[in-house]
Amino acid sequence: MTSLLETYAAITGNDVIDHLRQLAKPLANMKVVHVNSTRVGGGVAEILEKLVPLTNELGIDAKWEIISGEADFYECTKSMHNALQGNRENISPELLQSYEQTNIANAEKLRPVLEDADFVFIHDPQPAALINHCPNRHGKWIWRCHIDASHPYRPVWKYLQNIVSHYDASIFSLPAFAQPLQHPQYIIPPSIDPLSDKNIDLPPEEASQVYRDFALDPDRHLIVQVSRYDRFKDPVGVIRAYRLAKRFVPDLQLVLAGGSATDDPEGEIVVREVREAAGSDPDIHVLLLPPDAHRTINALQRAADIVLQKSTKEGFGLTVTEAMWKSKPVIGGDTGGIRLQVVNYHTGFLVHTPEGAALRIRYLLHQQQMRAQIGERAKNYVRENFLLTRHLREHLTLLVGLHYESRYRIKLS
């Protein structure tokens, strides 16, 4: 049977896989545990779904655990998420109590595996407090922050900082997101999995089915934004941009596609706002998709002439990476990790307003050849920088770095 690593070698080349094997050698049989709060929905779960089995194939004993909680817990962690992104969220003592109790309850369940691990990756704020309830831990604990925490709301960050300061290292997606902490702060951008249902090449019939499923006209221009219904993704701003562009491109269609992950209680409110903004325009399609609609999202991104990600705050923006992998030019908000991916005139355009987005929509729809060139460059850029294998290589480099505790150069024998 073909191993997962061999399958990736077909896309990335054998050298990339050889690197992984070499880096993994000193970590052989070590125990690595990842912990997050959802197995489906959201970028973190998508990364772990393949990162963990790939790590196992390299001879490292990797596990993926999830924590669970009640509505109060998710309300609290959603507020933490928003506060890390800069919202002034005052979290009540009752909600913080629920956060702490949920971490205590989950620690009861996970303590043996966490205390026994050589390395523990804790993803985002939800399970961060587990560290306080694993007093006999012997491994290194790493807090992985996937959120744009460049300008956090200070009272909430102060609360989290007290917890995170107990970790041995943290990881942020971009240098701008790092916060003053006493331990090393590694910079690792996330990645996409080219073999996942969301990114794999689709048979033509399946790709075209999406037009029929959502009453889209394949002969007319289509712009698409795929993301959770979250105000930071500015879906209402996308509708404004569409309306401004449609004055000049009357055949334009817009799809806003998203669902709400199980840990996001705010989504329903935002969907109502978006539907209200869309009104009765038959060319605006507001889609609520289930968390496992990966192939549908894949087909929608492939059907698009242009993909938008007009976020006003963004951790990294994996939907941008996904669109670029499908050779689509991206119009993205000038924020967070979108800046690392979208380079003006090379892989897409960065914008600040609905007006700016509308202008670039018109430009790209008018310049068909430029659109194709940008799309091609975007795909190559992702192949070299944002696939899962690069992400895994950096995780292994970090683990080796923590294991040897060296300053600049570590030579493996």
Next chain:
Amino acid sequence: MAGNTHFLFNDCALISIATGQKAMTLTELRNNLIHISLDSIYHHFWGGLLVPRFEEREFNNDFAGWVRHSLRDPVLAERLAAIDPTASSNLEELRQELLDLIEERLDENETVGWTRGNRQFEFLRSQLVVFDANRRLEKPEDLAEQIPLLSTSSIFYHFIDARRRLDQGCDDFSHWLADLGDEHLRLCEQLAAIDPYFSSLSQIRTELTALFKTYFTGGSP
């Protein structure tokens, strides 16, 4: 590797680490540069070759890029971009060259020092993990055949990192060839003439391949 009759290829993986030091104005950049670790200065000149970023960069060091795009000072950006890090004998000298140019600009135009950038400059450093590439060279004549097979990170290790690692400040290939005797001195001179600063790693690999092919099979390039 060098010092032996054979050459062992290594490869490496680099990871970026935030130092926690940030600058919002040119004065802050200057103040941080006085004390920041040499690892960080090295990272902002050379680390970009191995971290995820768009290959066709406008500026080849991060300081020039930040001054141009965040501080919006094209004059200083051009001067900083013209710094050739390979011309400095060590990183302390490179730090001083940076400081001299920034001080000069602060003297020229007082407002520049207090202009707030629209994004902070984040000082990073890096950690390099080096491992065996499972390739070995028995004789110099095989360089032309082996170089195209190397990963870009292996090129980084032998052609860029070596300059910091070796006392002679040269690349690993030159060091090895010199150890073998005077026979390949002309090749060492030609290697020294390759400017790694304005090329991507894949371009450097292509240049090295062409040089070795010409040298070993066709005489003078």
